[in-house]
Amino acid sequence: MDFHSARRAVLQLLDAVVPADRPALLRWMRTTRDFDEFIEDNNEIMLKNIAEDLRSCLPIETMLSSEQLALQKIQQQPEPTVHVDAFLYDEDFIDSLCEEGKMSRNYCMVCGSHQTAPLRFISHSFSLVELKFIYNHVLPDLSGKILVDIGSRLGTVLYGGYLYSSALQLYGVEMNEDFCQLQEMVIKKYQFADRIKVLHADICTQDSLLQNADVVIMNNVFEYFLNEAEQARAWEYISHHVRKQGSLLITVPSLQEALSGLQTNIQLSLWVEEIPLTYDVYPEKDIDREALEQIHLYKILQH
Ligand SMILES: C[S@@+](CC[C@H](N)C(=O)[O-])C[C@H]1O[C@@H](n2cnc3c(N)ncnc32)[C@H](O)[C@@H]1O
Structure with missing residues (x-):
């Protein structure tokens, strides 16, 4: 139905309402939150x-x-x-x-x-709901902060961060060149280049970027893309270089789950502290809560 037919239908509907109930209906239409899902920002x-x-x-x-x-x-x-x-x-x-x-x-x-x-x-990307959850409910104000998305693929975390946070710089590191080109296309078209940079690289070459990051995001980066020995090596590298005290690490799935079955010497309790999250932020909406529950937040400890 196009706009004009819809408008006519709404007016006809109002005309059909018992006159005594019409003010109540109009008041409800003006004040209700029931339309929120139709009003996209x-x-x-x-x-x-x-x-x-x-x-x-x-x-x-x-x-x-x-x-x-x-x-x-x-x-x-x-x-x-x-x-x-x-x-x-x-x-x-x-x-x-x-x-x-x-x-x-x-x-x-x-x-x-x-x-x-x-x-x-x-899915190898976060959904829109997950991105909004991360930027609106998981992360604090990111003014002046540097965020790194390890394995940025389509760039969703970077675009979400550009639009939903005040992060100073958003870096994506992606080893697949084809996906880097796609991200560059989006960055150019939507004029995100002032705050987003994509590096075509293996994360295991990015020590100083990781050392300076205030927020690091890892959405199931390695499980499907590296063999087990490479995964173990990459995790060791990350645990050595993501060390800035008080910086934040978001992972999917939890670090325990991602590291289980891999041979590493990482001692989680010396590296990070998990910050519990509230997943009940969209009680009225029909959302995939299981997907949100895979998102974990950690604070990097003093070393
Ligand atoms: C599951 S996707 C994550 C996508 C994106 N961060 C998101 O949440 O929407 C993981 C990506 O990590 C990339 N990747 C895997 N190992 C990597 C490495 N060592 N260095 C850089 N990128 C890597 C893969 O090519 C893949 O595109």
Whole structure:
């Protein structure tokens, strides 16, 4: 329905209301928060435009032939798993793709039968809700601060930080050149270059950047992209260089979970202190709380 038809429909509806109840209805329409979900803020519109631009440059699975190990690791998961990028495709978008037959939430357990089971979805990017949670509810005021996103991929953390925080500089470090080019395209188009910089590099070459960072973000950076020995080495490197006292580290999943199964000498209790988070910040909204609960915040201890 376009604007003019919708306006006519609303006026017709008001006309049909019992006259005695009309003032109460109008008062409710003026004051209710029930419309909040329809009123998107401008930053959200900008992030959705960026997502649209990126969707048009990427295949639907949002994985590139330049990331063979990640593709293999998804195929080797014990449960059938697909990658659906949560920044590019929100739940409503996935529903419409499923209706069009371009995506499926289920796989057939016995070929040809109607027995199906849900596919496991993973995302290599934060969703819009997760980004807003991080910048509006997890992190303090970032005025004058330096933020580093390790493995910045599509750049979601950087764009979110540009729009939802006052961070002085937002650095993304990404080892995949194709994704660096995509980030550069967005930075140029949306004029983010005054506060965002993307470095095409392995994080294990960025000691001084990590030493100067006030906030470091790590959204499941290594699990799908490095073998176990490389993951252990990268974590050792990070625990040596992310040392600025009082700086903050956000990880998905928790550090305990990310390090379990890896052979490292990292003593978490000497490096960080976990700061408990409140995940109940959107009680009225239908959001993926499990995804929010994967987000963990740590403060770097004195050394
Ligand atoms: C799960 S994605 C995170 C995306 C992004 N930070 C977000 O939250 O939306 C992880 C990214 O880290 C990159 N990566 C993995 N190991 C890296 C390393 N050693 N140095 C730099 N980037 C790395 C991968 O190429 C991948 O694009």
